[in-house]
Amino acid sequence: MANYDWIVVGGGITGAALSYELARQGGSVLLLEKEALPASATRYSYGGLAHWAGKTPLLKALGEEGIQRYRTLSEELEADIHFRELDLLLLVAPGYSVETVEADLADCRIPPQRIPVETACELEPLLQPAALEGVLWAQHGHIHPWLTTLAFRRAFQRLGGSLLFQSVTGLRRQGQRITGVETPADFHGAAQVVVCAGGWTRALLRQAGIYAPIYFTHAESLELEPATVRLRTIVMSAPVQRLELERQAAHPDRDPLWDKPGQELCPPILDVGILQFLDGSIRLGQISRVLTDPQAQLDATSGEAQIRAQVGRYLPQVAQLPGRWCHCLVAFSGDHYPLVGSLPGWEGLQLFSGFSSPLAILPALARRFAQQAYGQADEWLPSLSPARFTAPSPPAPSLEGERTRNCLSPLLR
Incomplete structure (x- = not known):
């Protein structure tokens, strides 16, 4: 010992x-x-x-x-940890205005800047401009x-x-x-x-x-095989729904349910995120589910289809590339x-x-x-x-x- x-x-x-x-x-x-x-x-x-x-x-x-x-x-x-600094494009999600999202981020350490859709498409030529209702830009760090x-x-x-x-x-x-x-x-x-x-x-x-x-969500994403398609930026939707999901899931009224198996405490959400690593592989996601059983079985086919459909609105060339569904637990506090x-x-x-x-x-x-x-x-x-x-x-x-x-x-x- x-x-x-x-x-x-x-x-x-x-x-x-x-x-x-x-x-x-x-x-x-x-x-x-x-x-x-x-x-x-x-x-x-x-x-x-x-x-x-x-x-x-x-x-x-x-x-x-x-x-x-x-x-x-x-x-x-x-x-080498593959550190780099990339353009992050925050695509305003349907149902939100760019003014609302911009105001919500105004008190960040470095507030994102609103940019024209045309500029966003110059930064990321793979974007589908017709799907963009508004875009904010920030410089984002990245590692492997x-x-x-x-x-x-x-x-x-x-x-x-x-x-x-x-x-x-x-x-x-x-x-x-x-x-x-x-x-x-x-x-x-x-x-x-x-x-x-x-x-x-x-x-x-x-x-x-x-x-x-301490609590957790079940996170679903896709890992796409290294591709010749090259993304120049990180793309994600805004605002991030997962913050509100976590707030609801950790509410004191729900706390006793966390130790009961088989509970789904909130409806699932999907936040669009698209990122390519230096080896050419791409991460797409993500669905977050609040299931109290850490070993809960998820429907990989359904999850993959939902992610591909949402990503396809913005980057259709990327959405159908071959890859596999992934699942893990992500911890959060109240x-x-x-x-x-x-x-x-x-x-x-x-x-x-x-x-x-x-x-x-x-x-x-x-x-x-x-x-x-x-x-x-x-x-x-x-x-x-x-x-x-x-x-x-x-x-x-x-x-x-x-x-x-x-x-x-x-x-x-």
């Missing part, structure tokens, strides 16, 4: 980044992931970095800090999320960190203290266990008799902010999860978490503590404003 300072549960991009930062601080860290290439939110991420989209002081500060880190992250991690995850993992291992591909079957507790994790073959002990399991976080905690205000820190009432247990869209702010939060863990006070992290759902929030301006409208990033996570 090995004992560590830290066990990080979940080896996606959040867990990999946090493990790396904890190891940089000199901690002995074990990172556990069930598979070498899991069908997770990291694997099926768009890789978008909506650093411009924050509307609160916290998200604006972390967005700026995050994009600055990404610009040098390949050098730091000694690996899986290559970035691998880069964090390898840098973590160079620092002496341990990576094991084992399923975590449970948390071991002594009273109100978590002492380690169970796997099918072993027990691993640690002074602190950090759960970075994304959409599986709730199920893992509930199995140990622990409640946390106020669209991640859960970062100790869970009230428990010792030895921390959360670094609930990121609807982790990428833009992830490097900054992972570094701040690790620095605070080793004695450096942080101005922002107290506002993200899970304790905010059970006690008055710490005095900080970062959570002021309309929580349901804080960013666009959940689609391009």
